[in-house]
Amino acid sequence: MKTRKSKTLRKVHVRTPGSKSKVAYKKRKPAKSKCSSCGETLKGVPRGRPYQLKKISKSKKRPERIYGGVLCSKCLKRKLIRGARKYE
Numbered sequence: 001m002k003t004r005k006s007k008t009l010r011k012v013h014v015r016t017p018g019s020k021s022k023v024a025y026k027k028r029k030p031a032k033s034k035c036s037s038c039g040e041t042l043k044g045v046p047r048g049r050p051y052q053l054k055k056i057s058k059s060k061k062r063p064e065r066i067y068g069g070v071l072c073s074k075c076l077k078r079k080l081i082r083g084a085r086k087y088e
Contacts, residue, residue, distance in 0.1 A: 035072040037079075045069050 009025040016022055033045045044063045046053065053061060062069030067076050 033069065035075055036070055037075040038072060040072045040074075042069065042072055 004025050008028070010028050012024045012026050014022050014024045027049065029047050030049065032041045032047055034041055046056070046061065065076070067079070071079065
């Protein structure tokens with residue numbers, strides 16, 4: 001197990017059944033997902049550990065569109081316009 005004094009675990013104050021307050025150590029949330037093109041944080045993509053993401057449906061894990069969860073809407077728009085102009 002990881003050492004408790006390191007910053008890998010976060011401190012959470014928990015109320016015990018005996019009405020005492022104790023410090024519990026939990027793992028941190030993963031980083032926000034970023035656009036692979038520009039690096040902007042993606043909207044509609046939840047942050048969570050794998051055991052939490054396993055419980056939600058696939059449609060809630062990322063947007064229901066092409067390149068959903070990979071590109072932001074601005075980069076996707078640019079990519080589609082570039083692709084359409086190629087075949088003009």
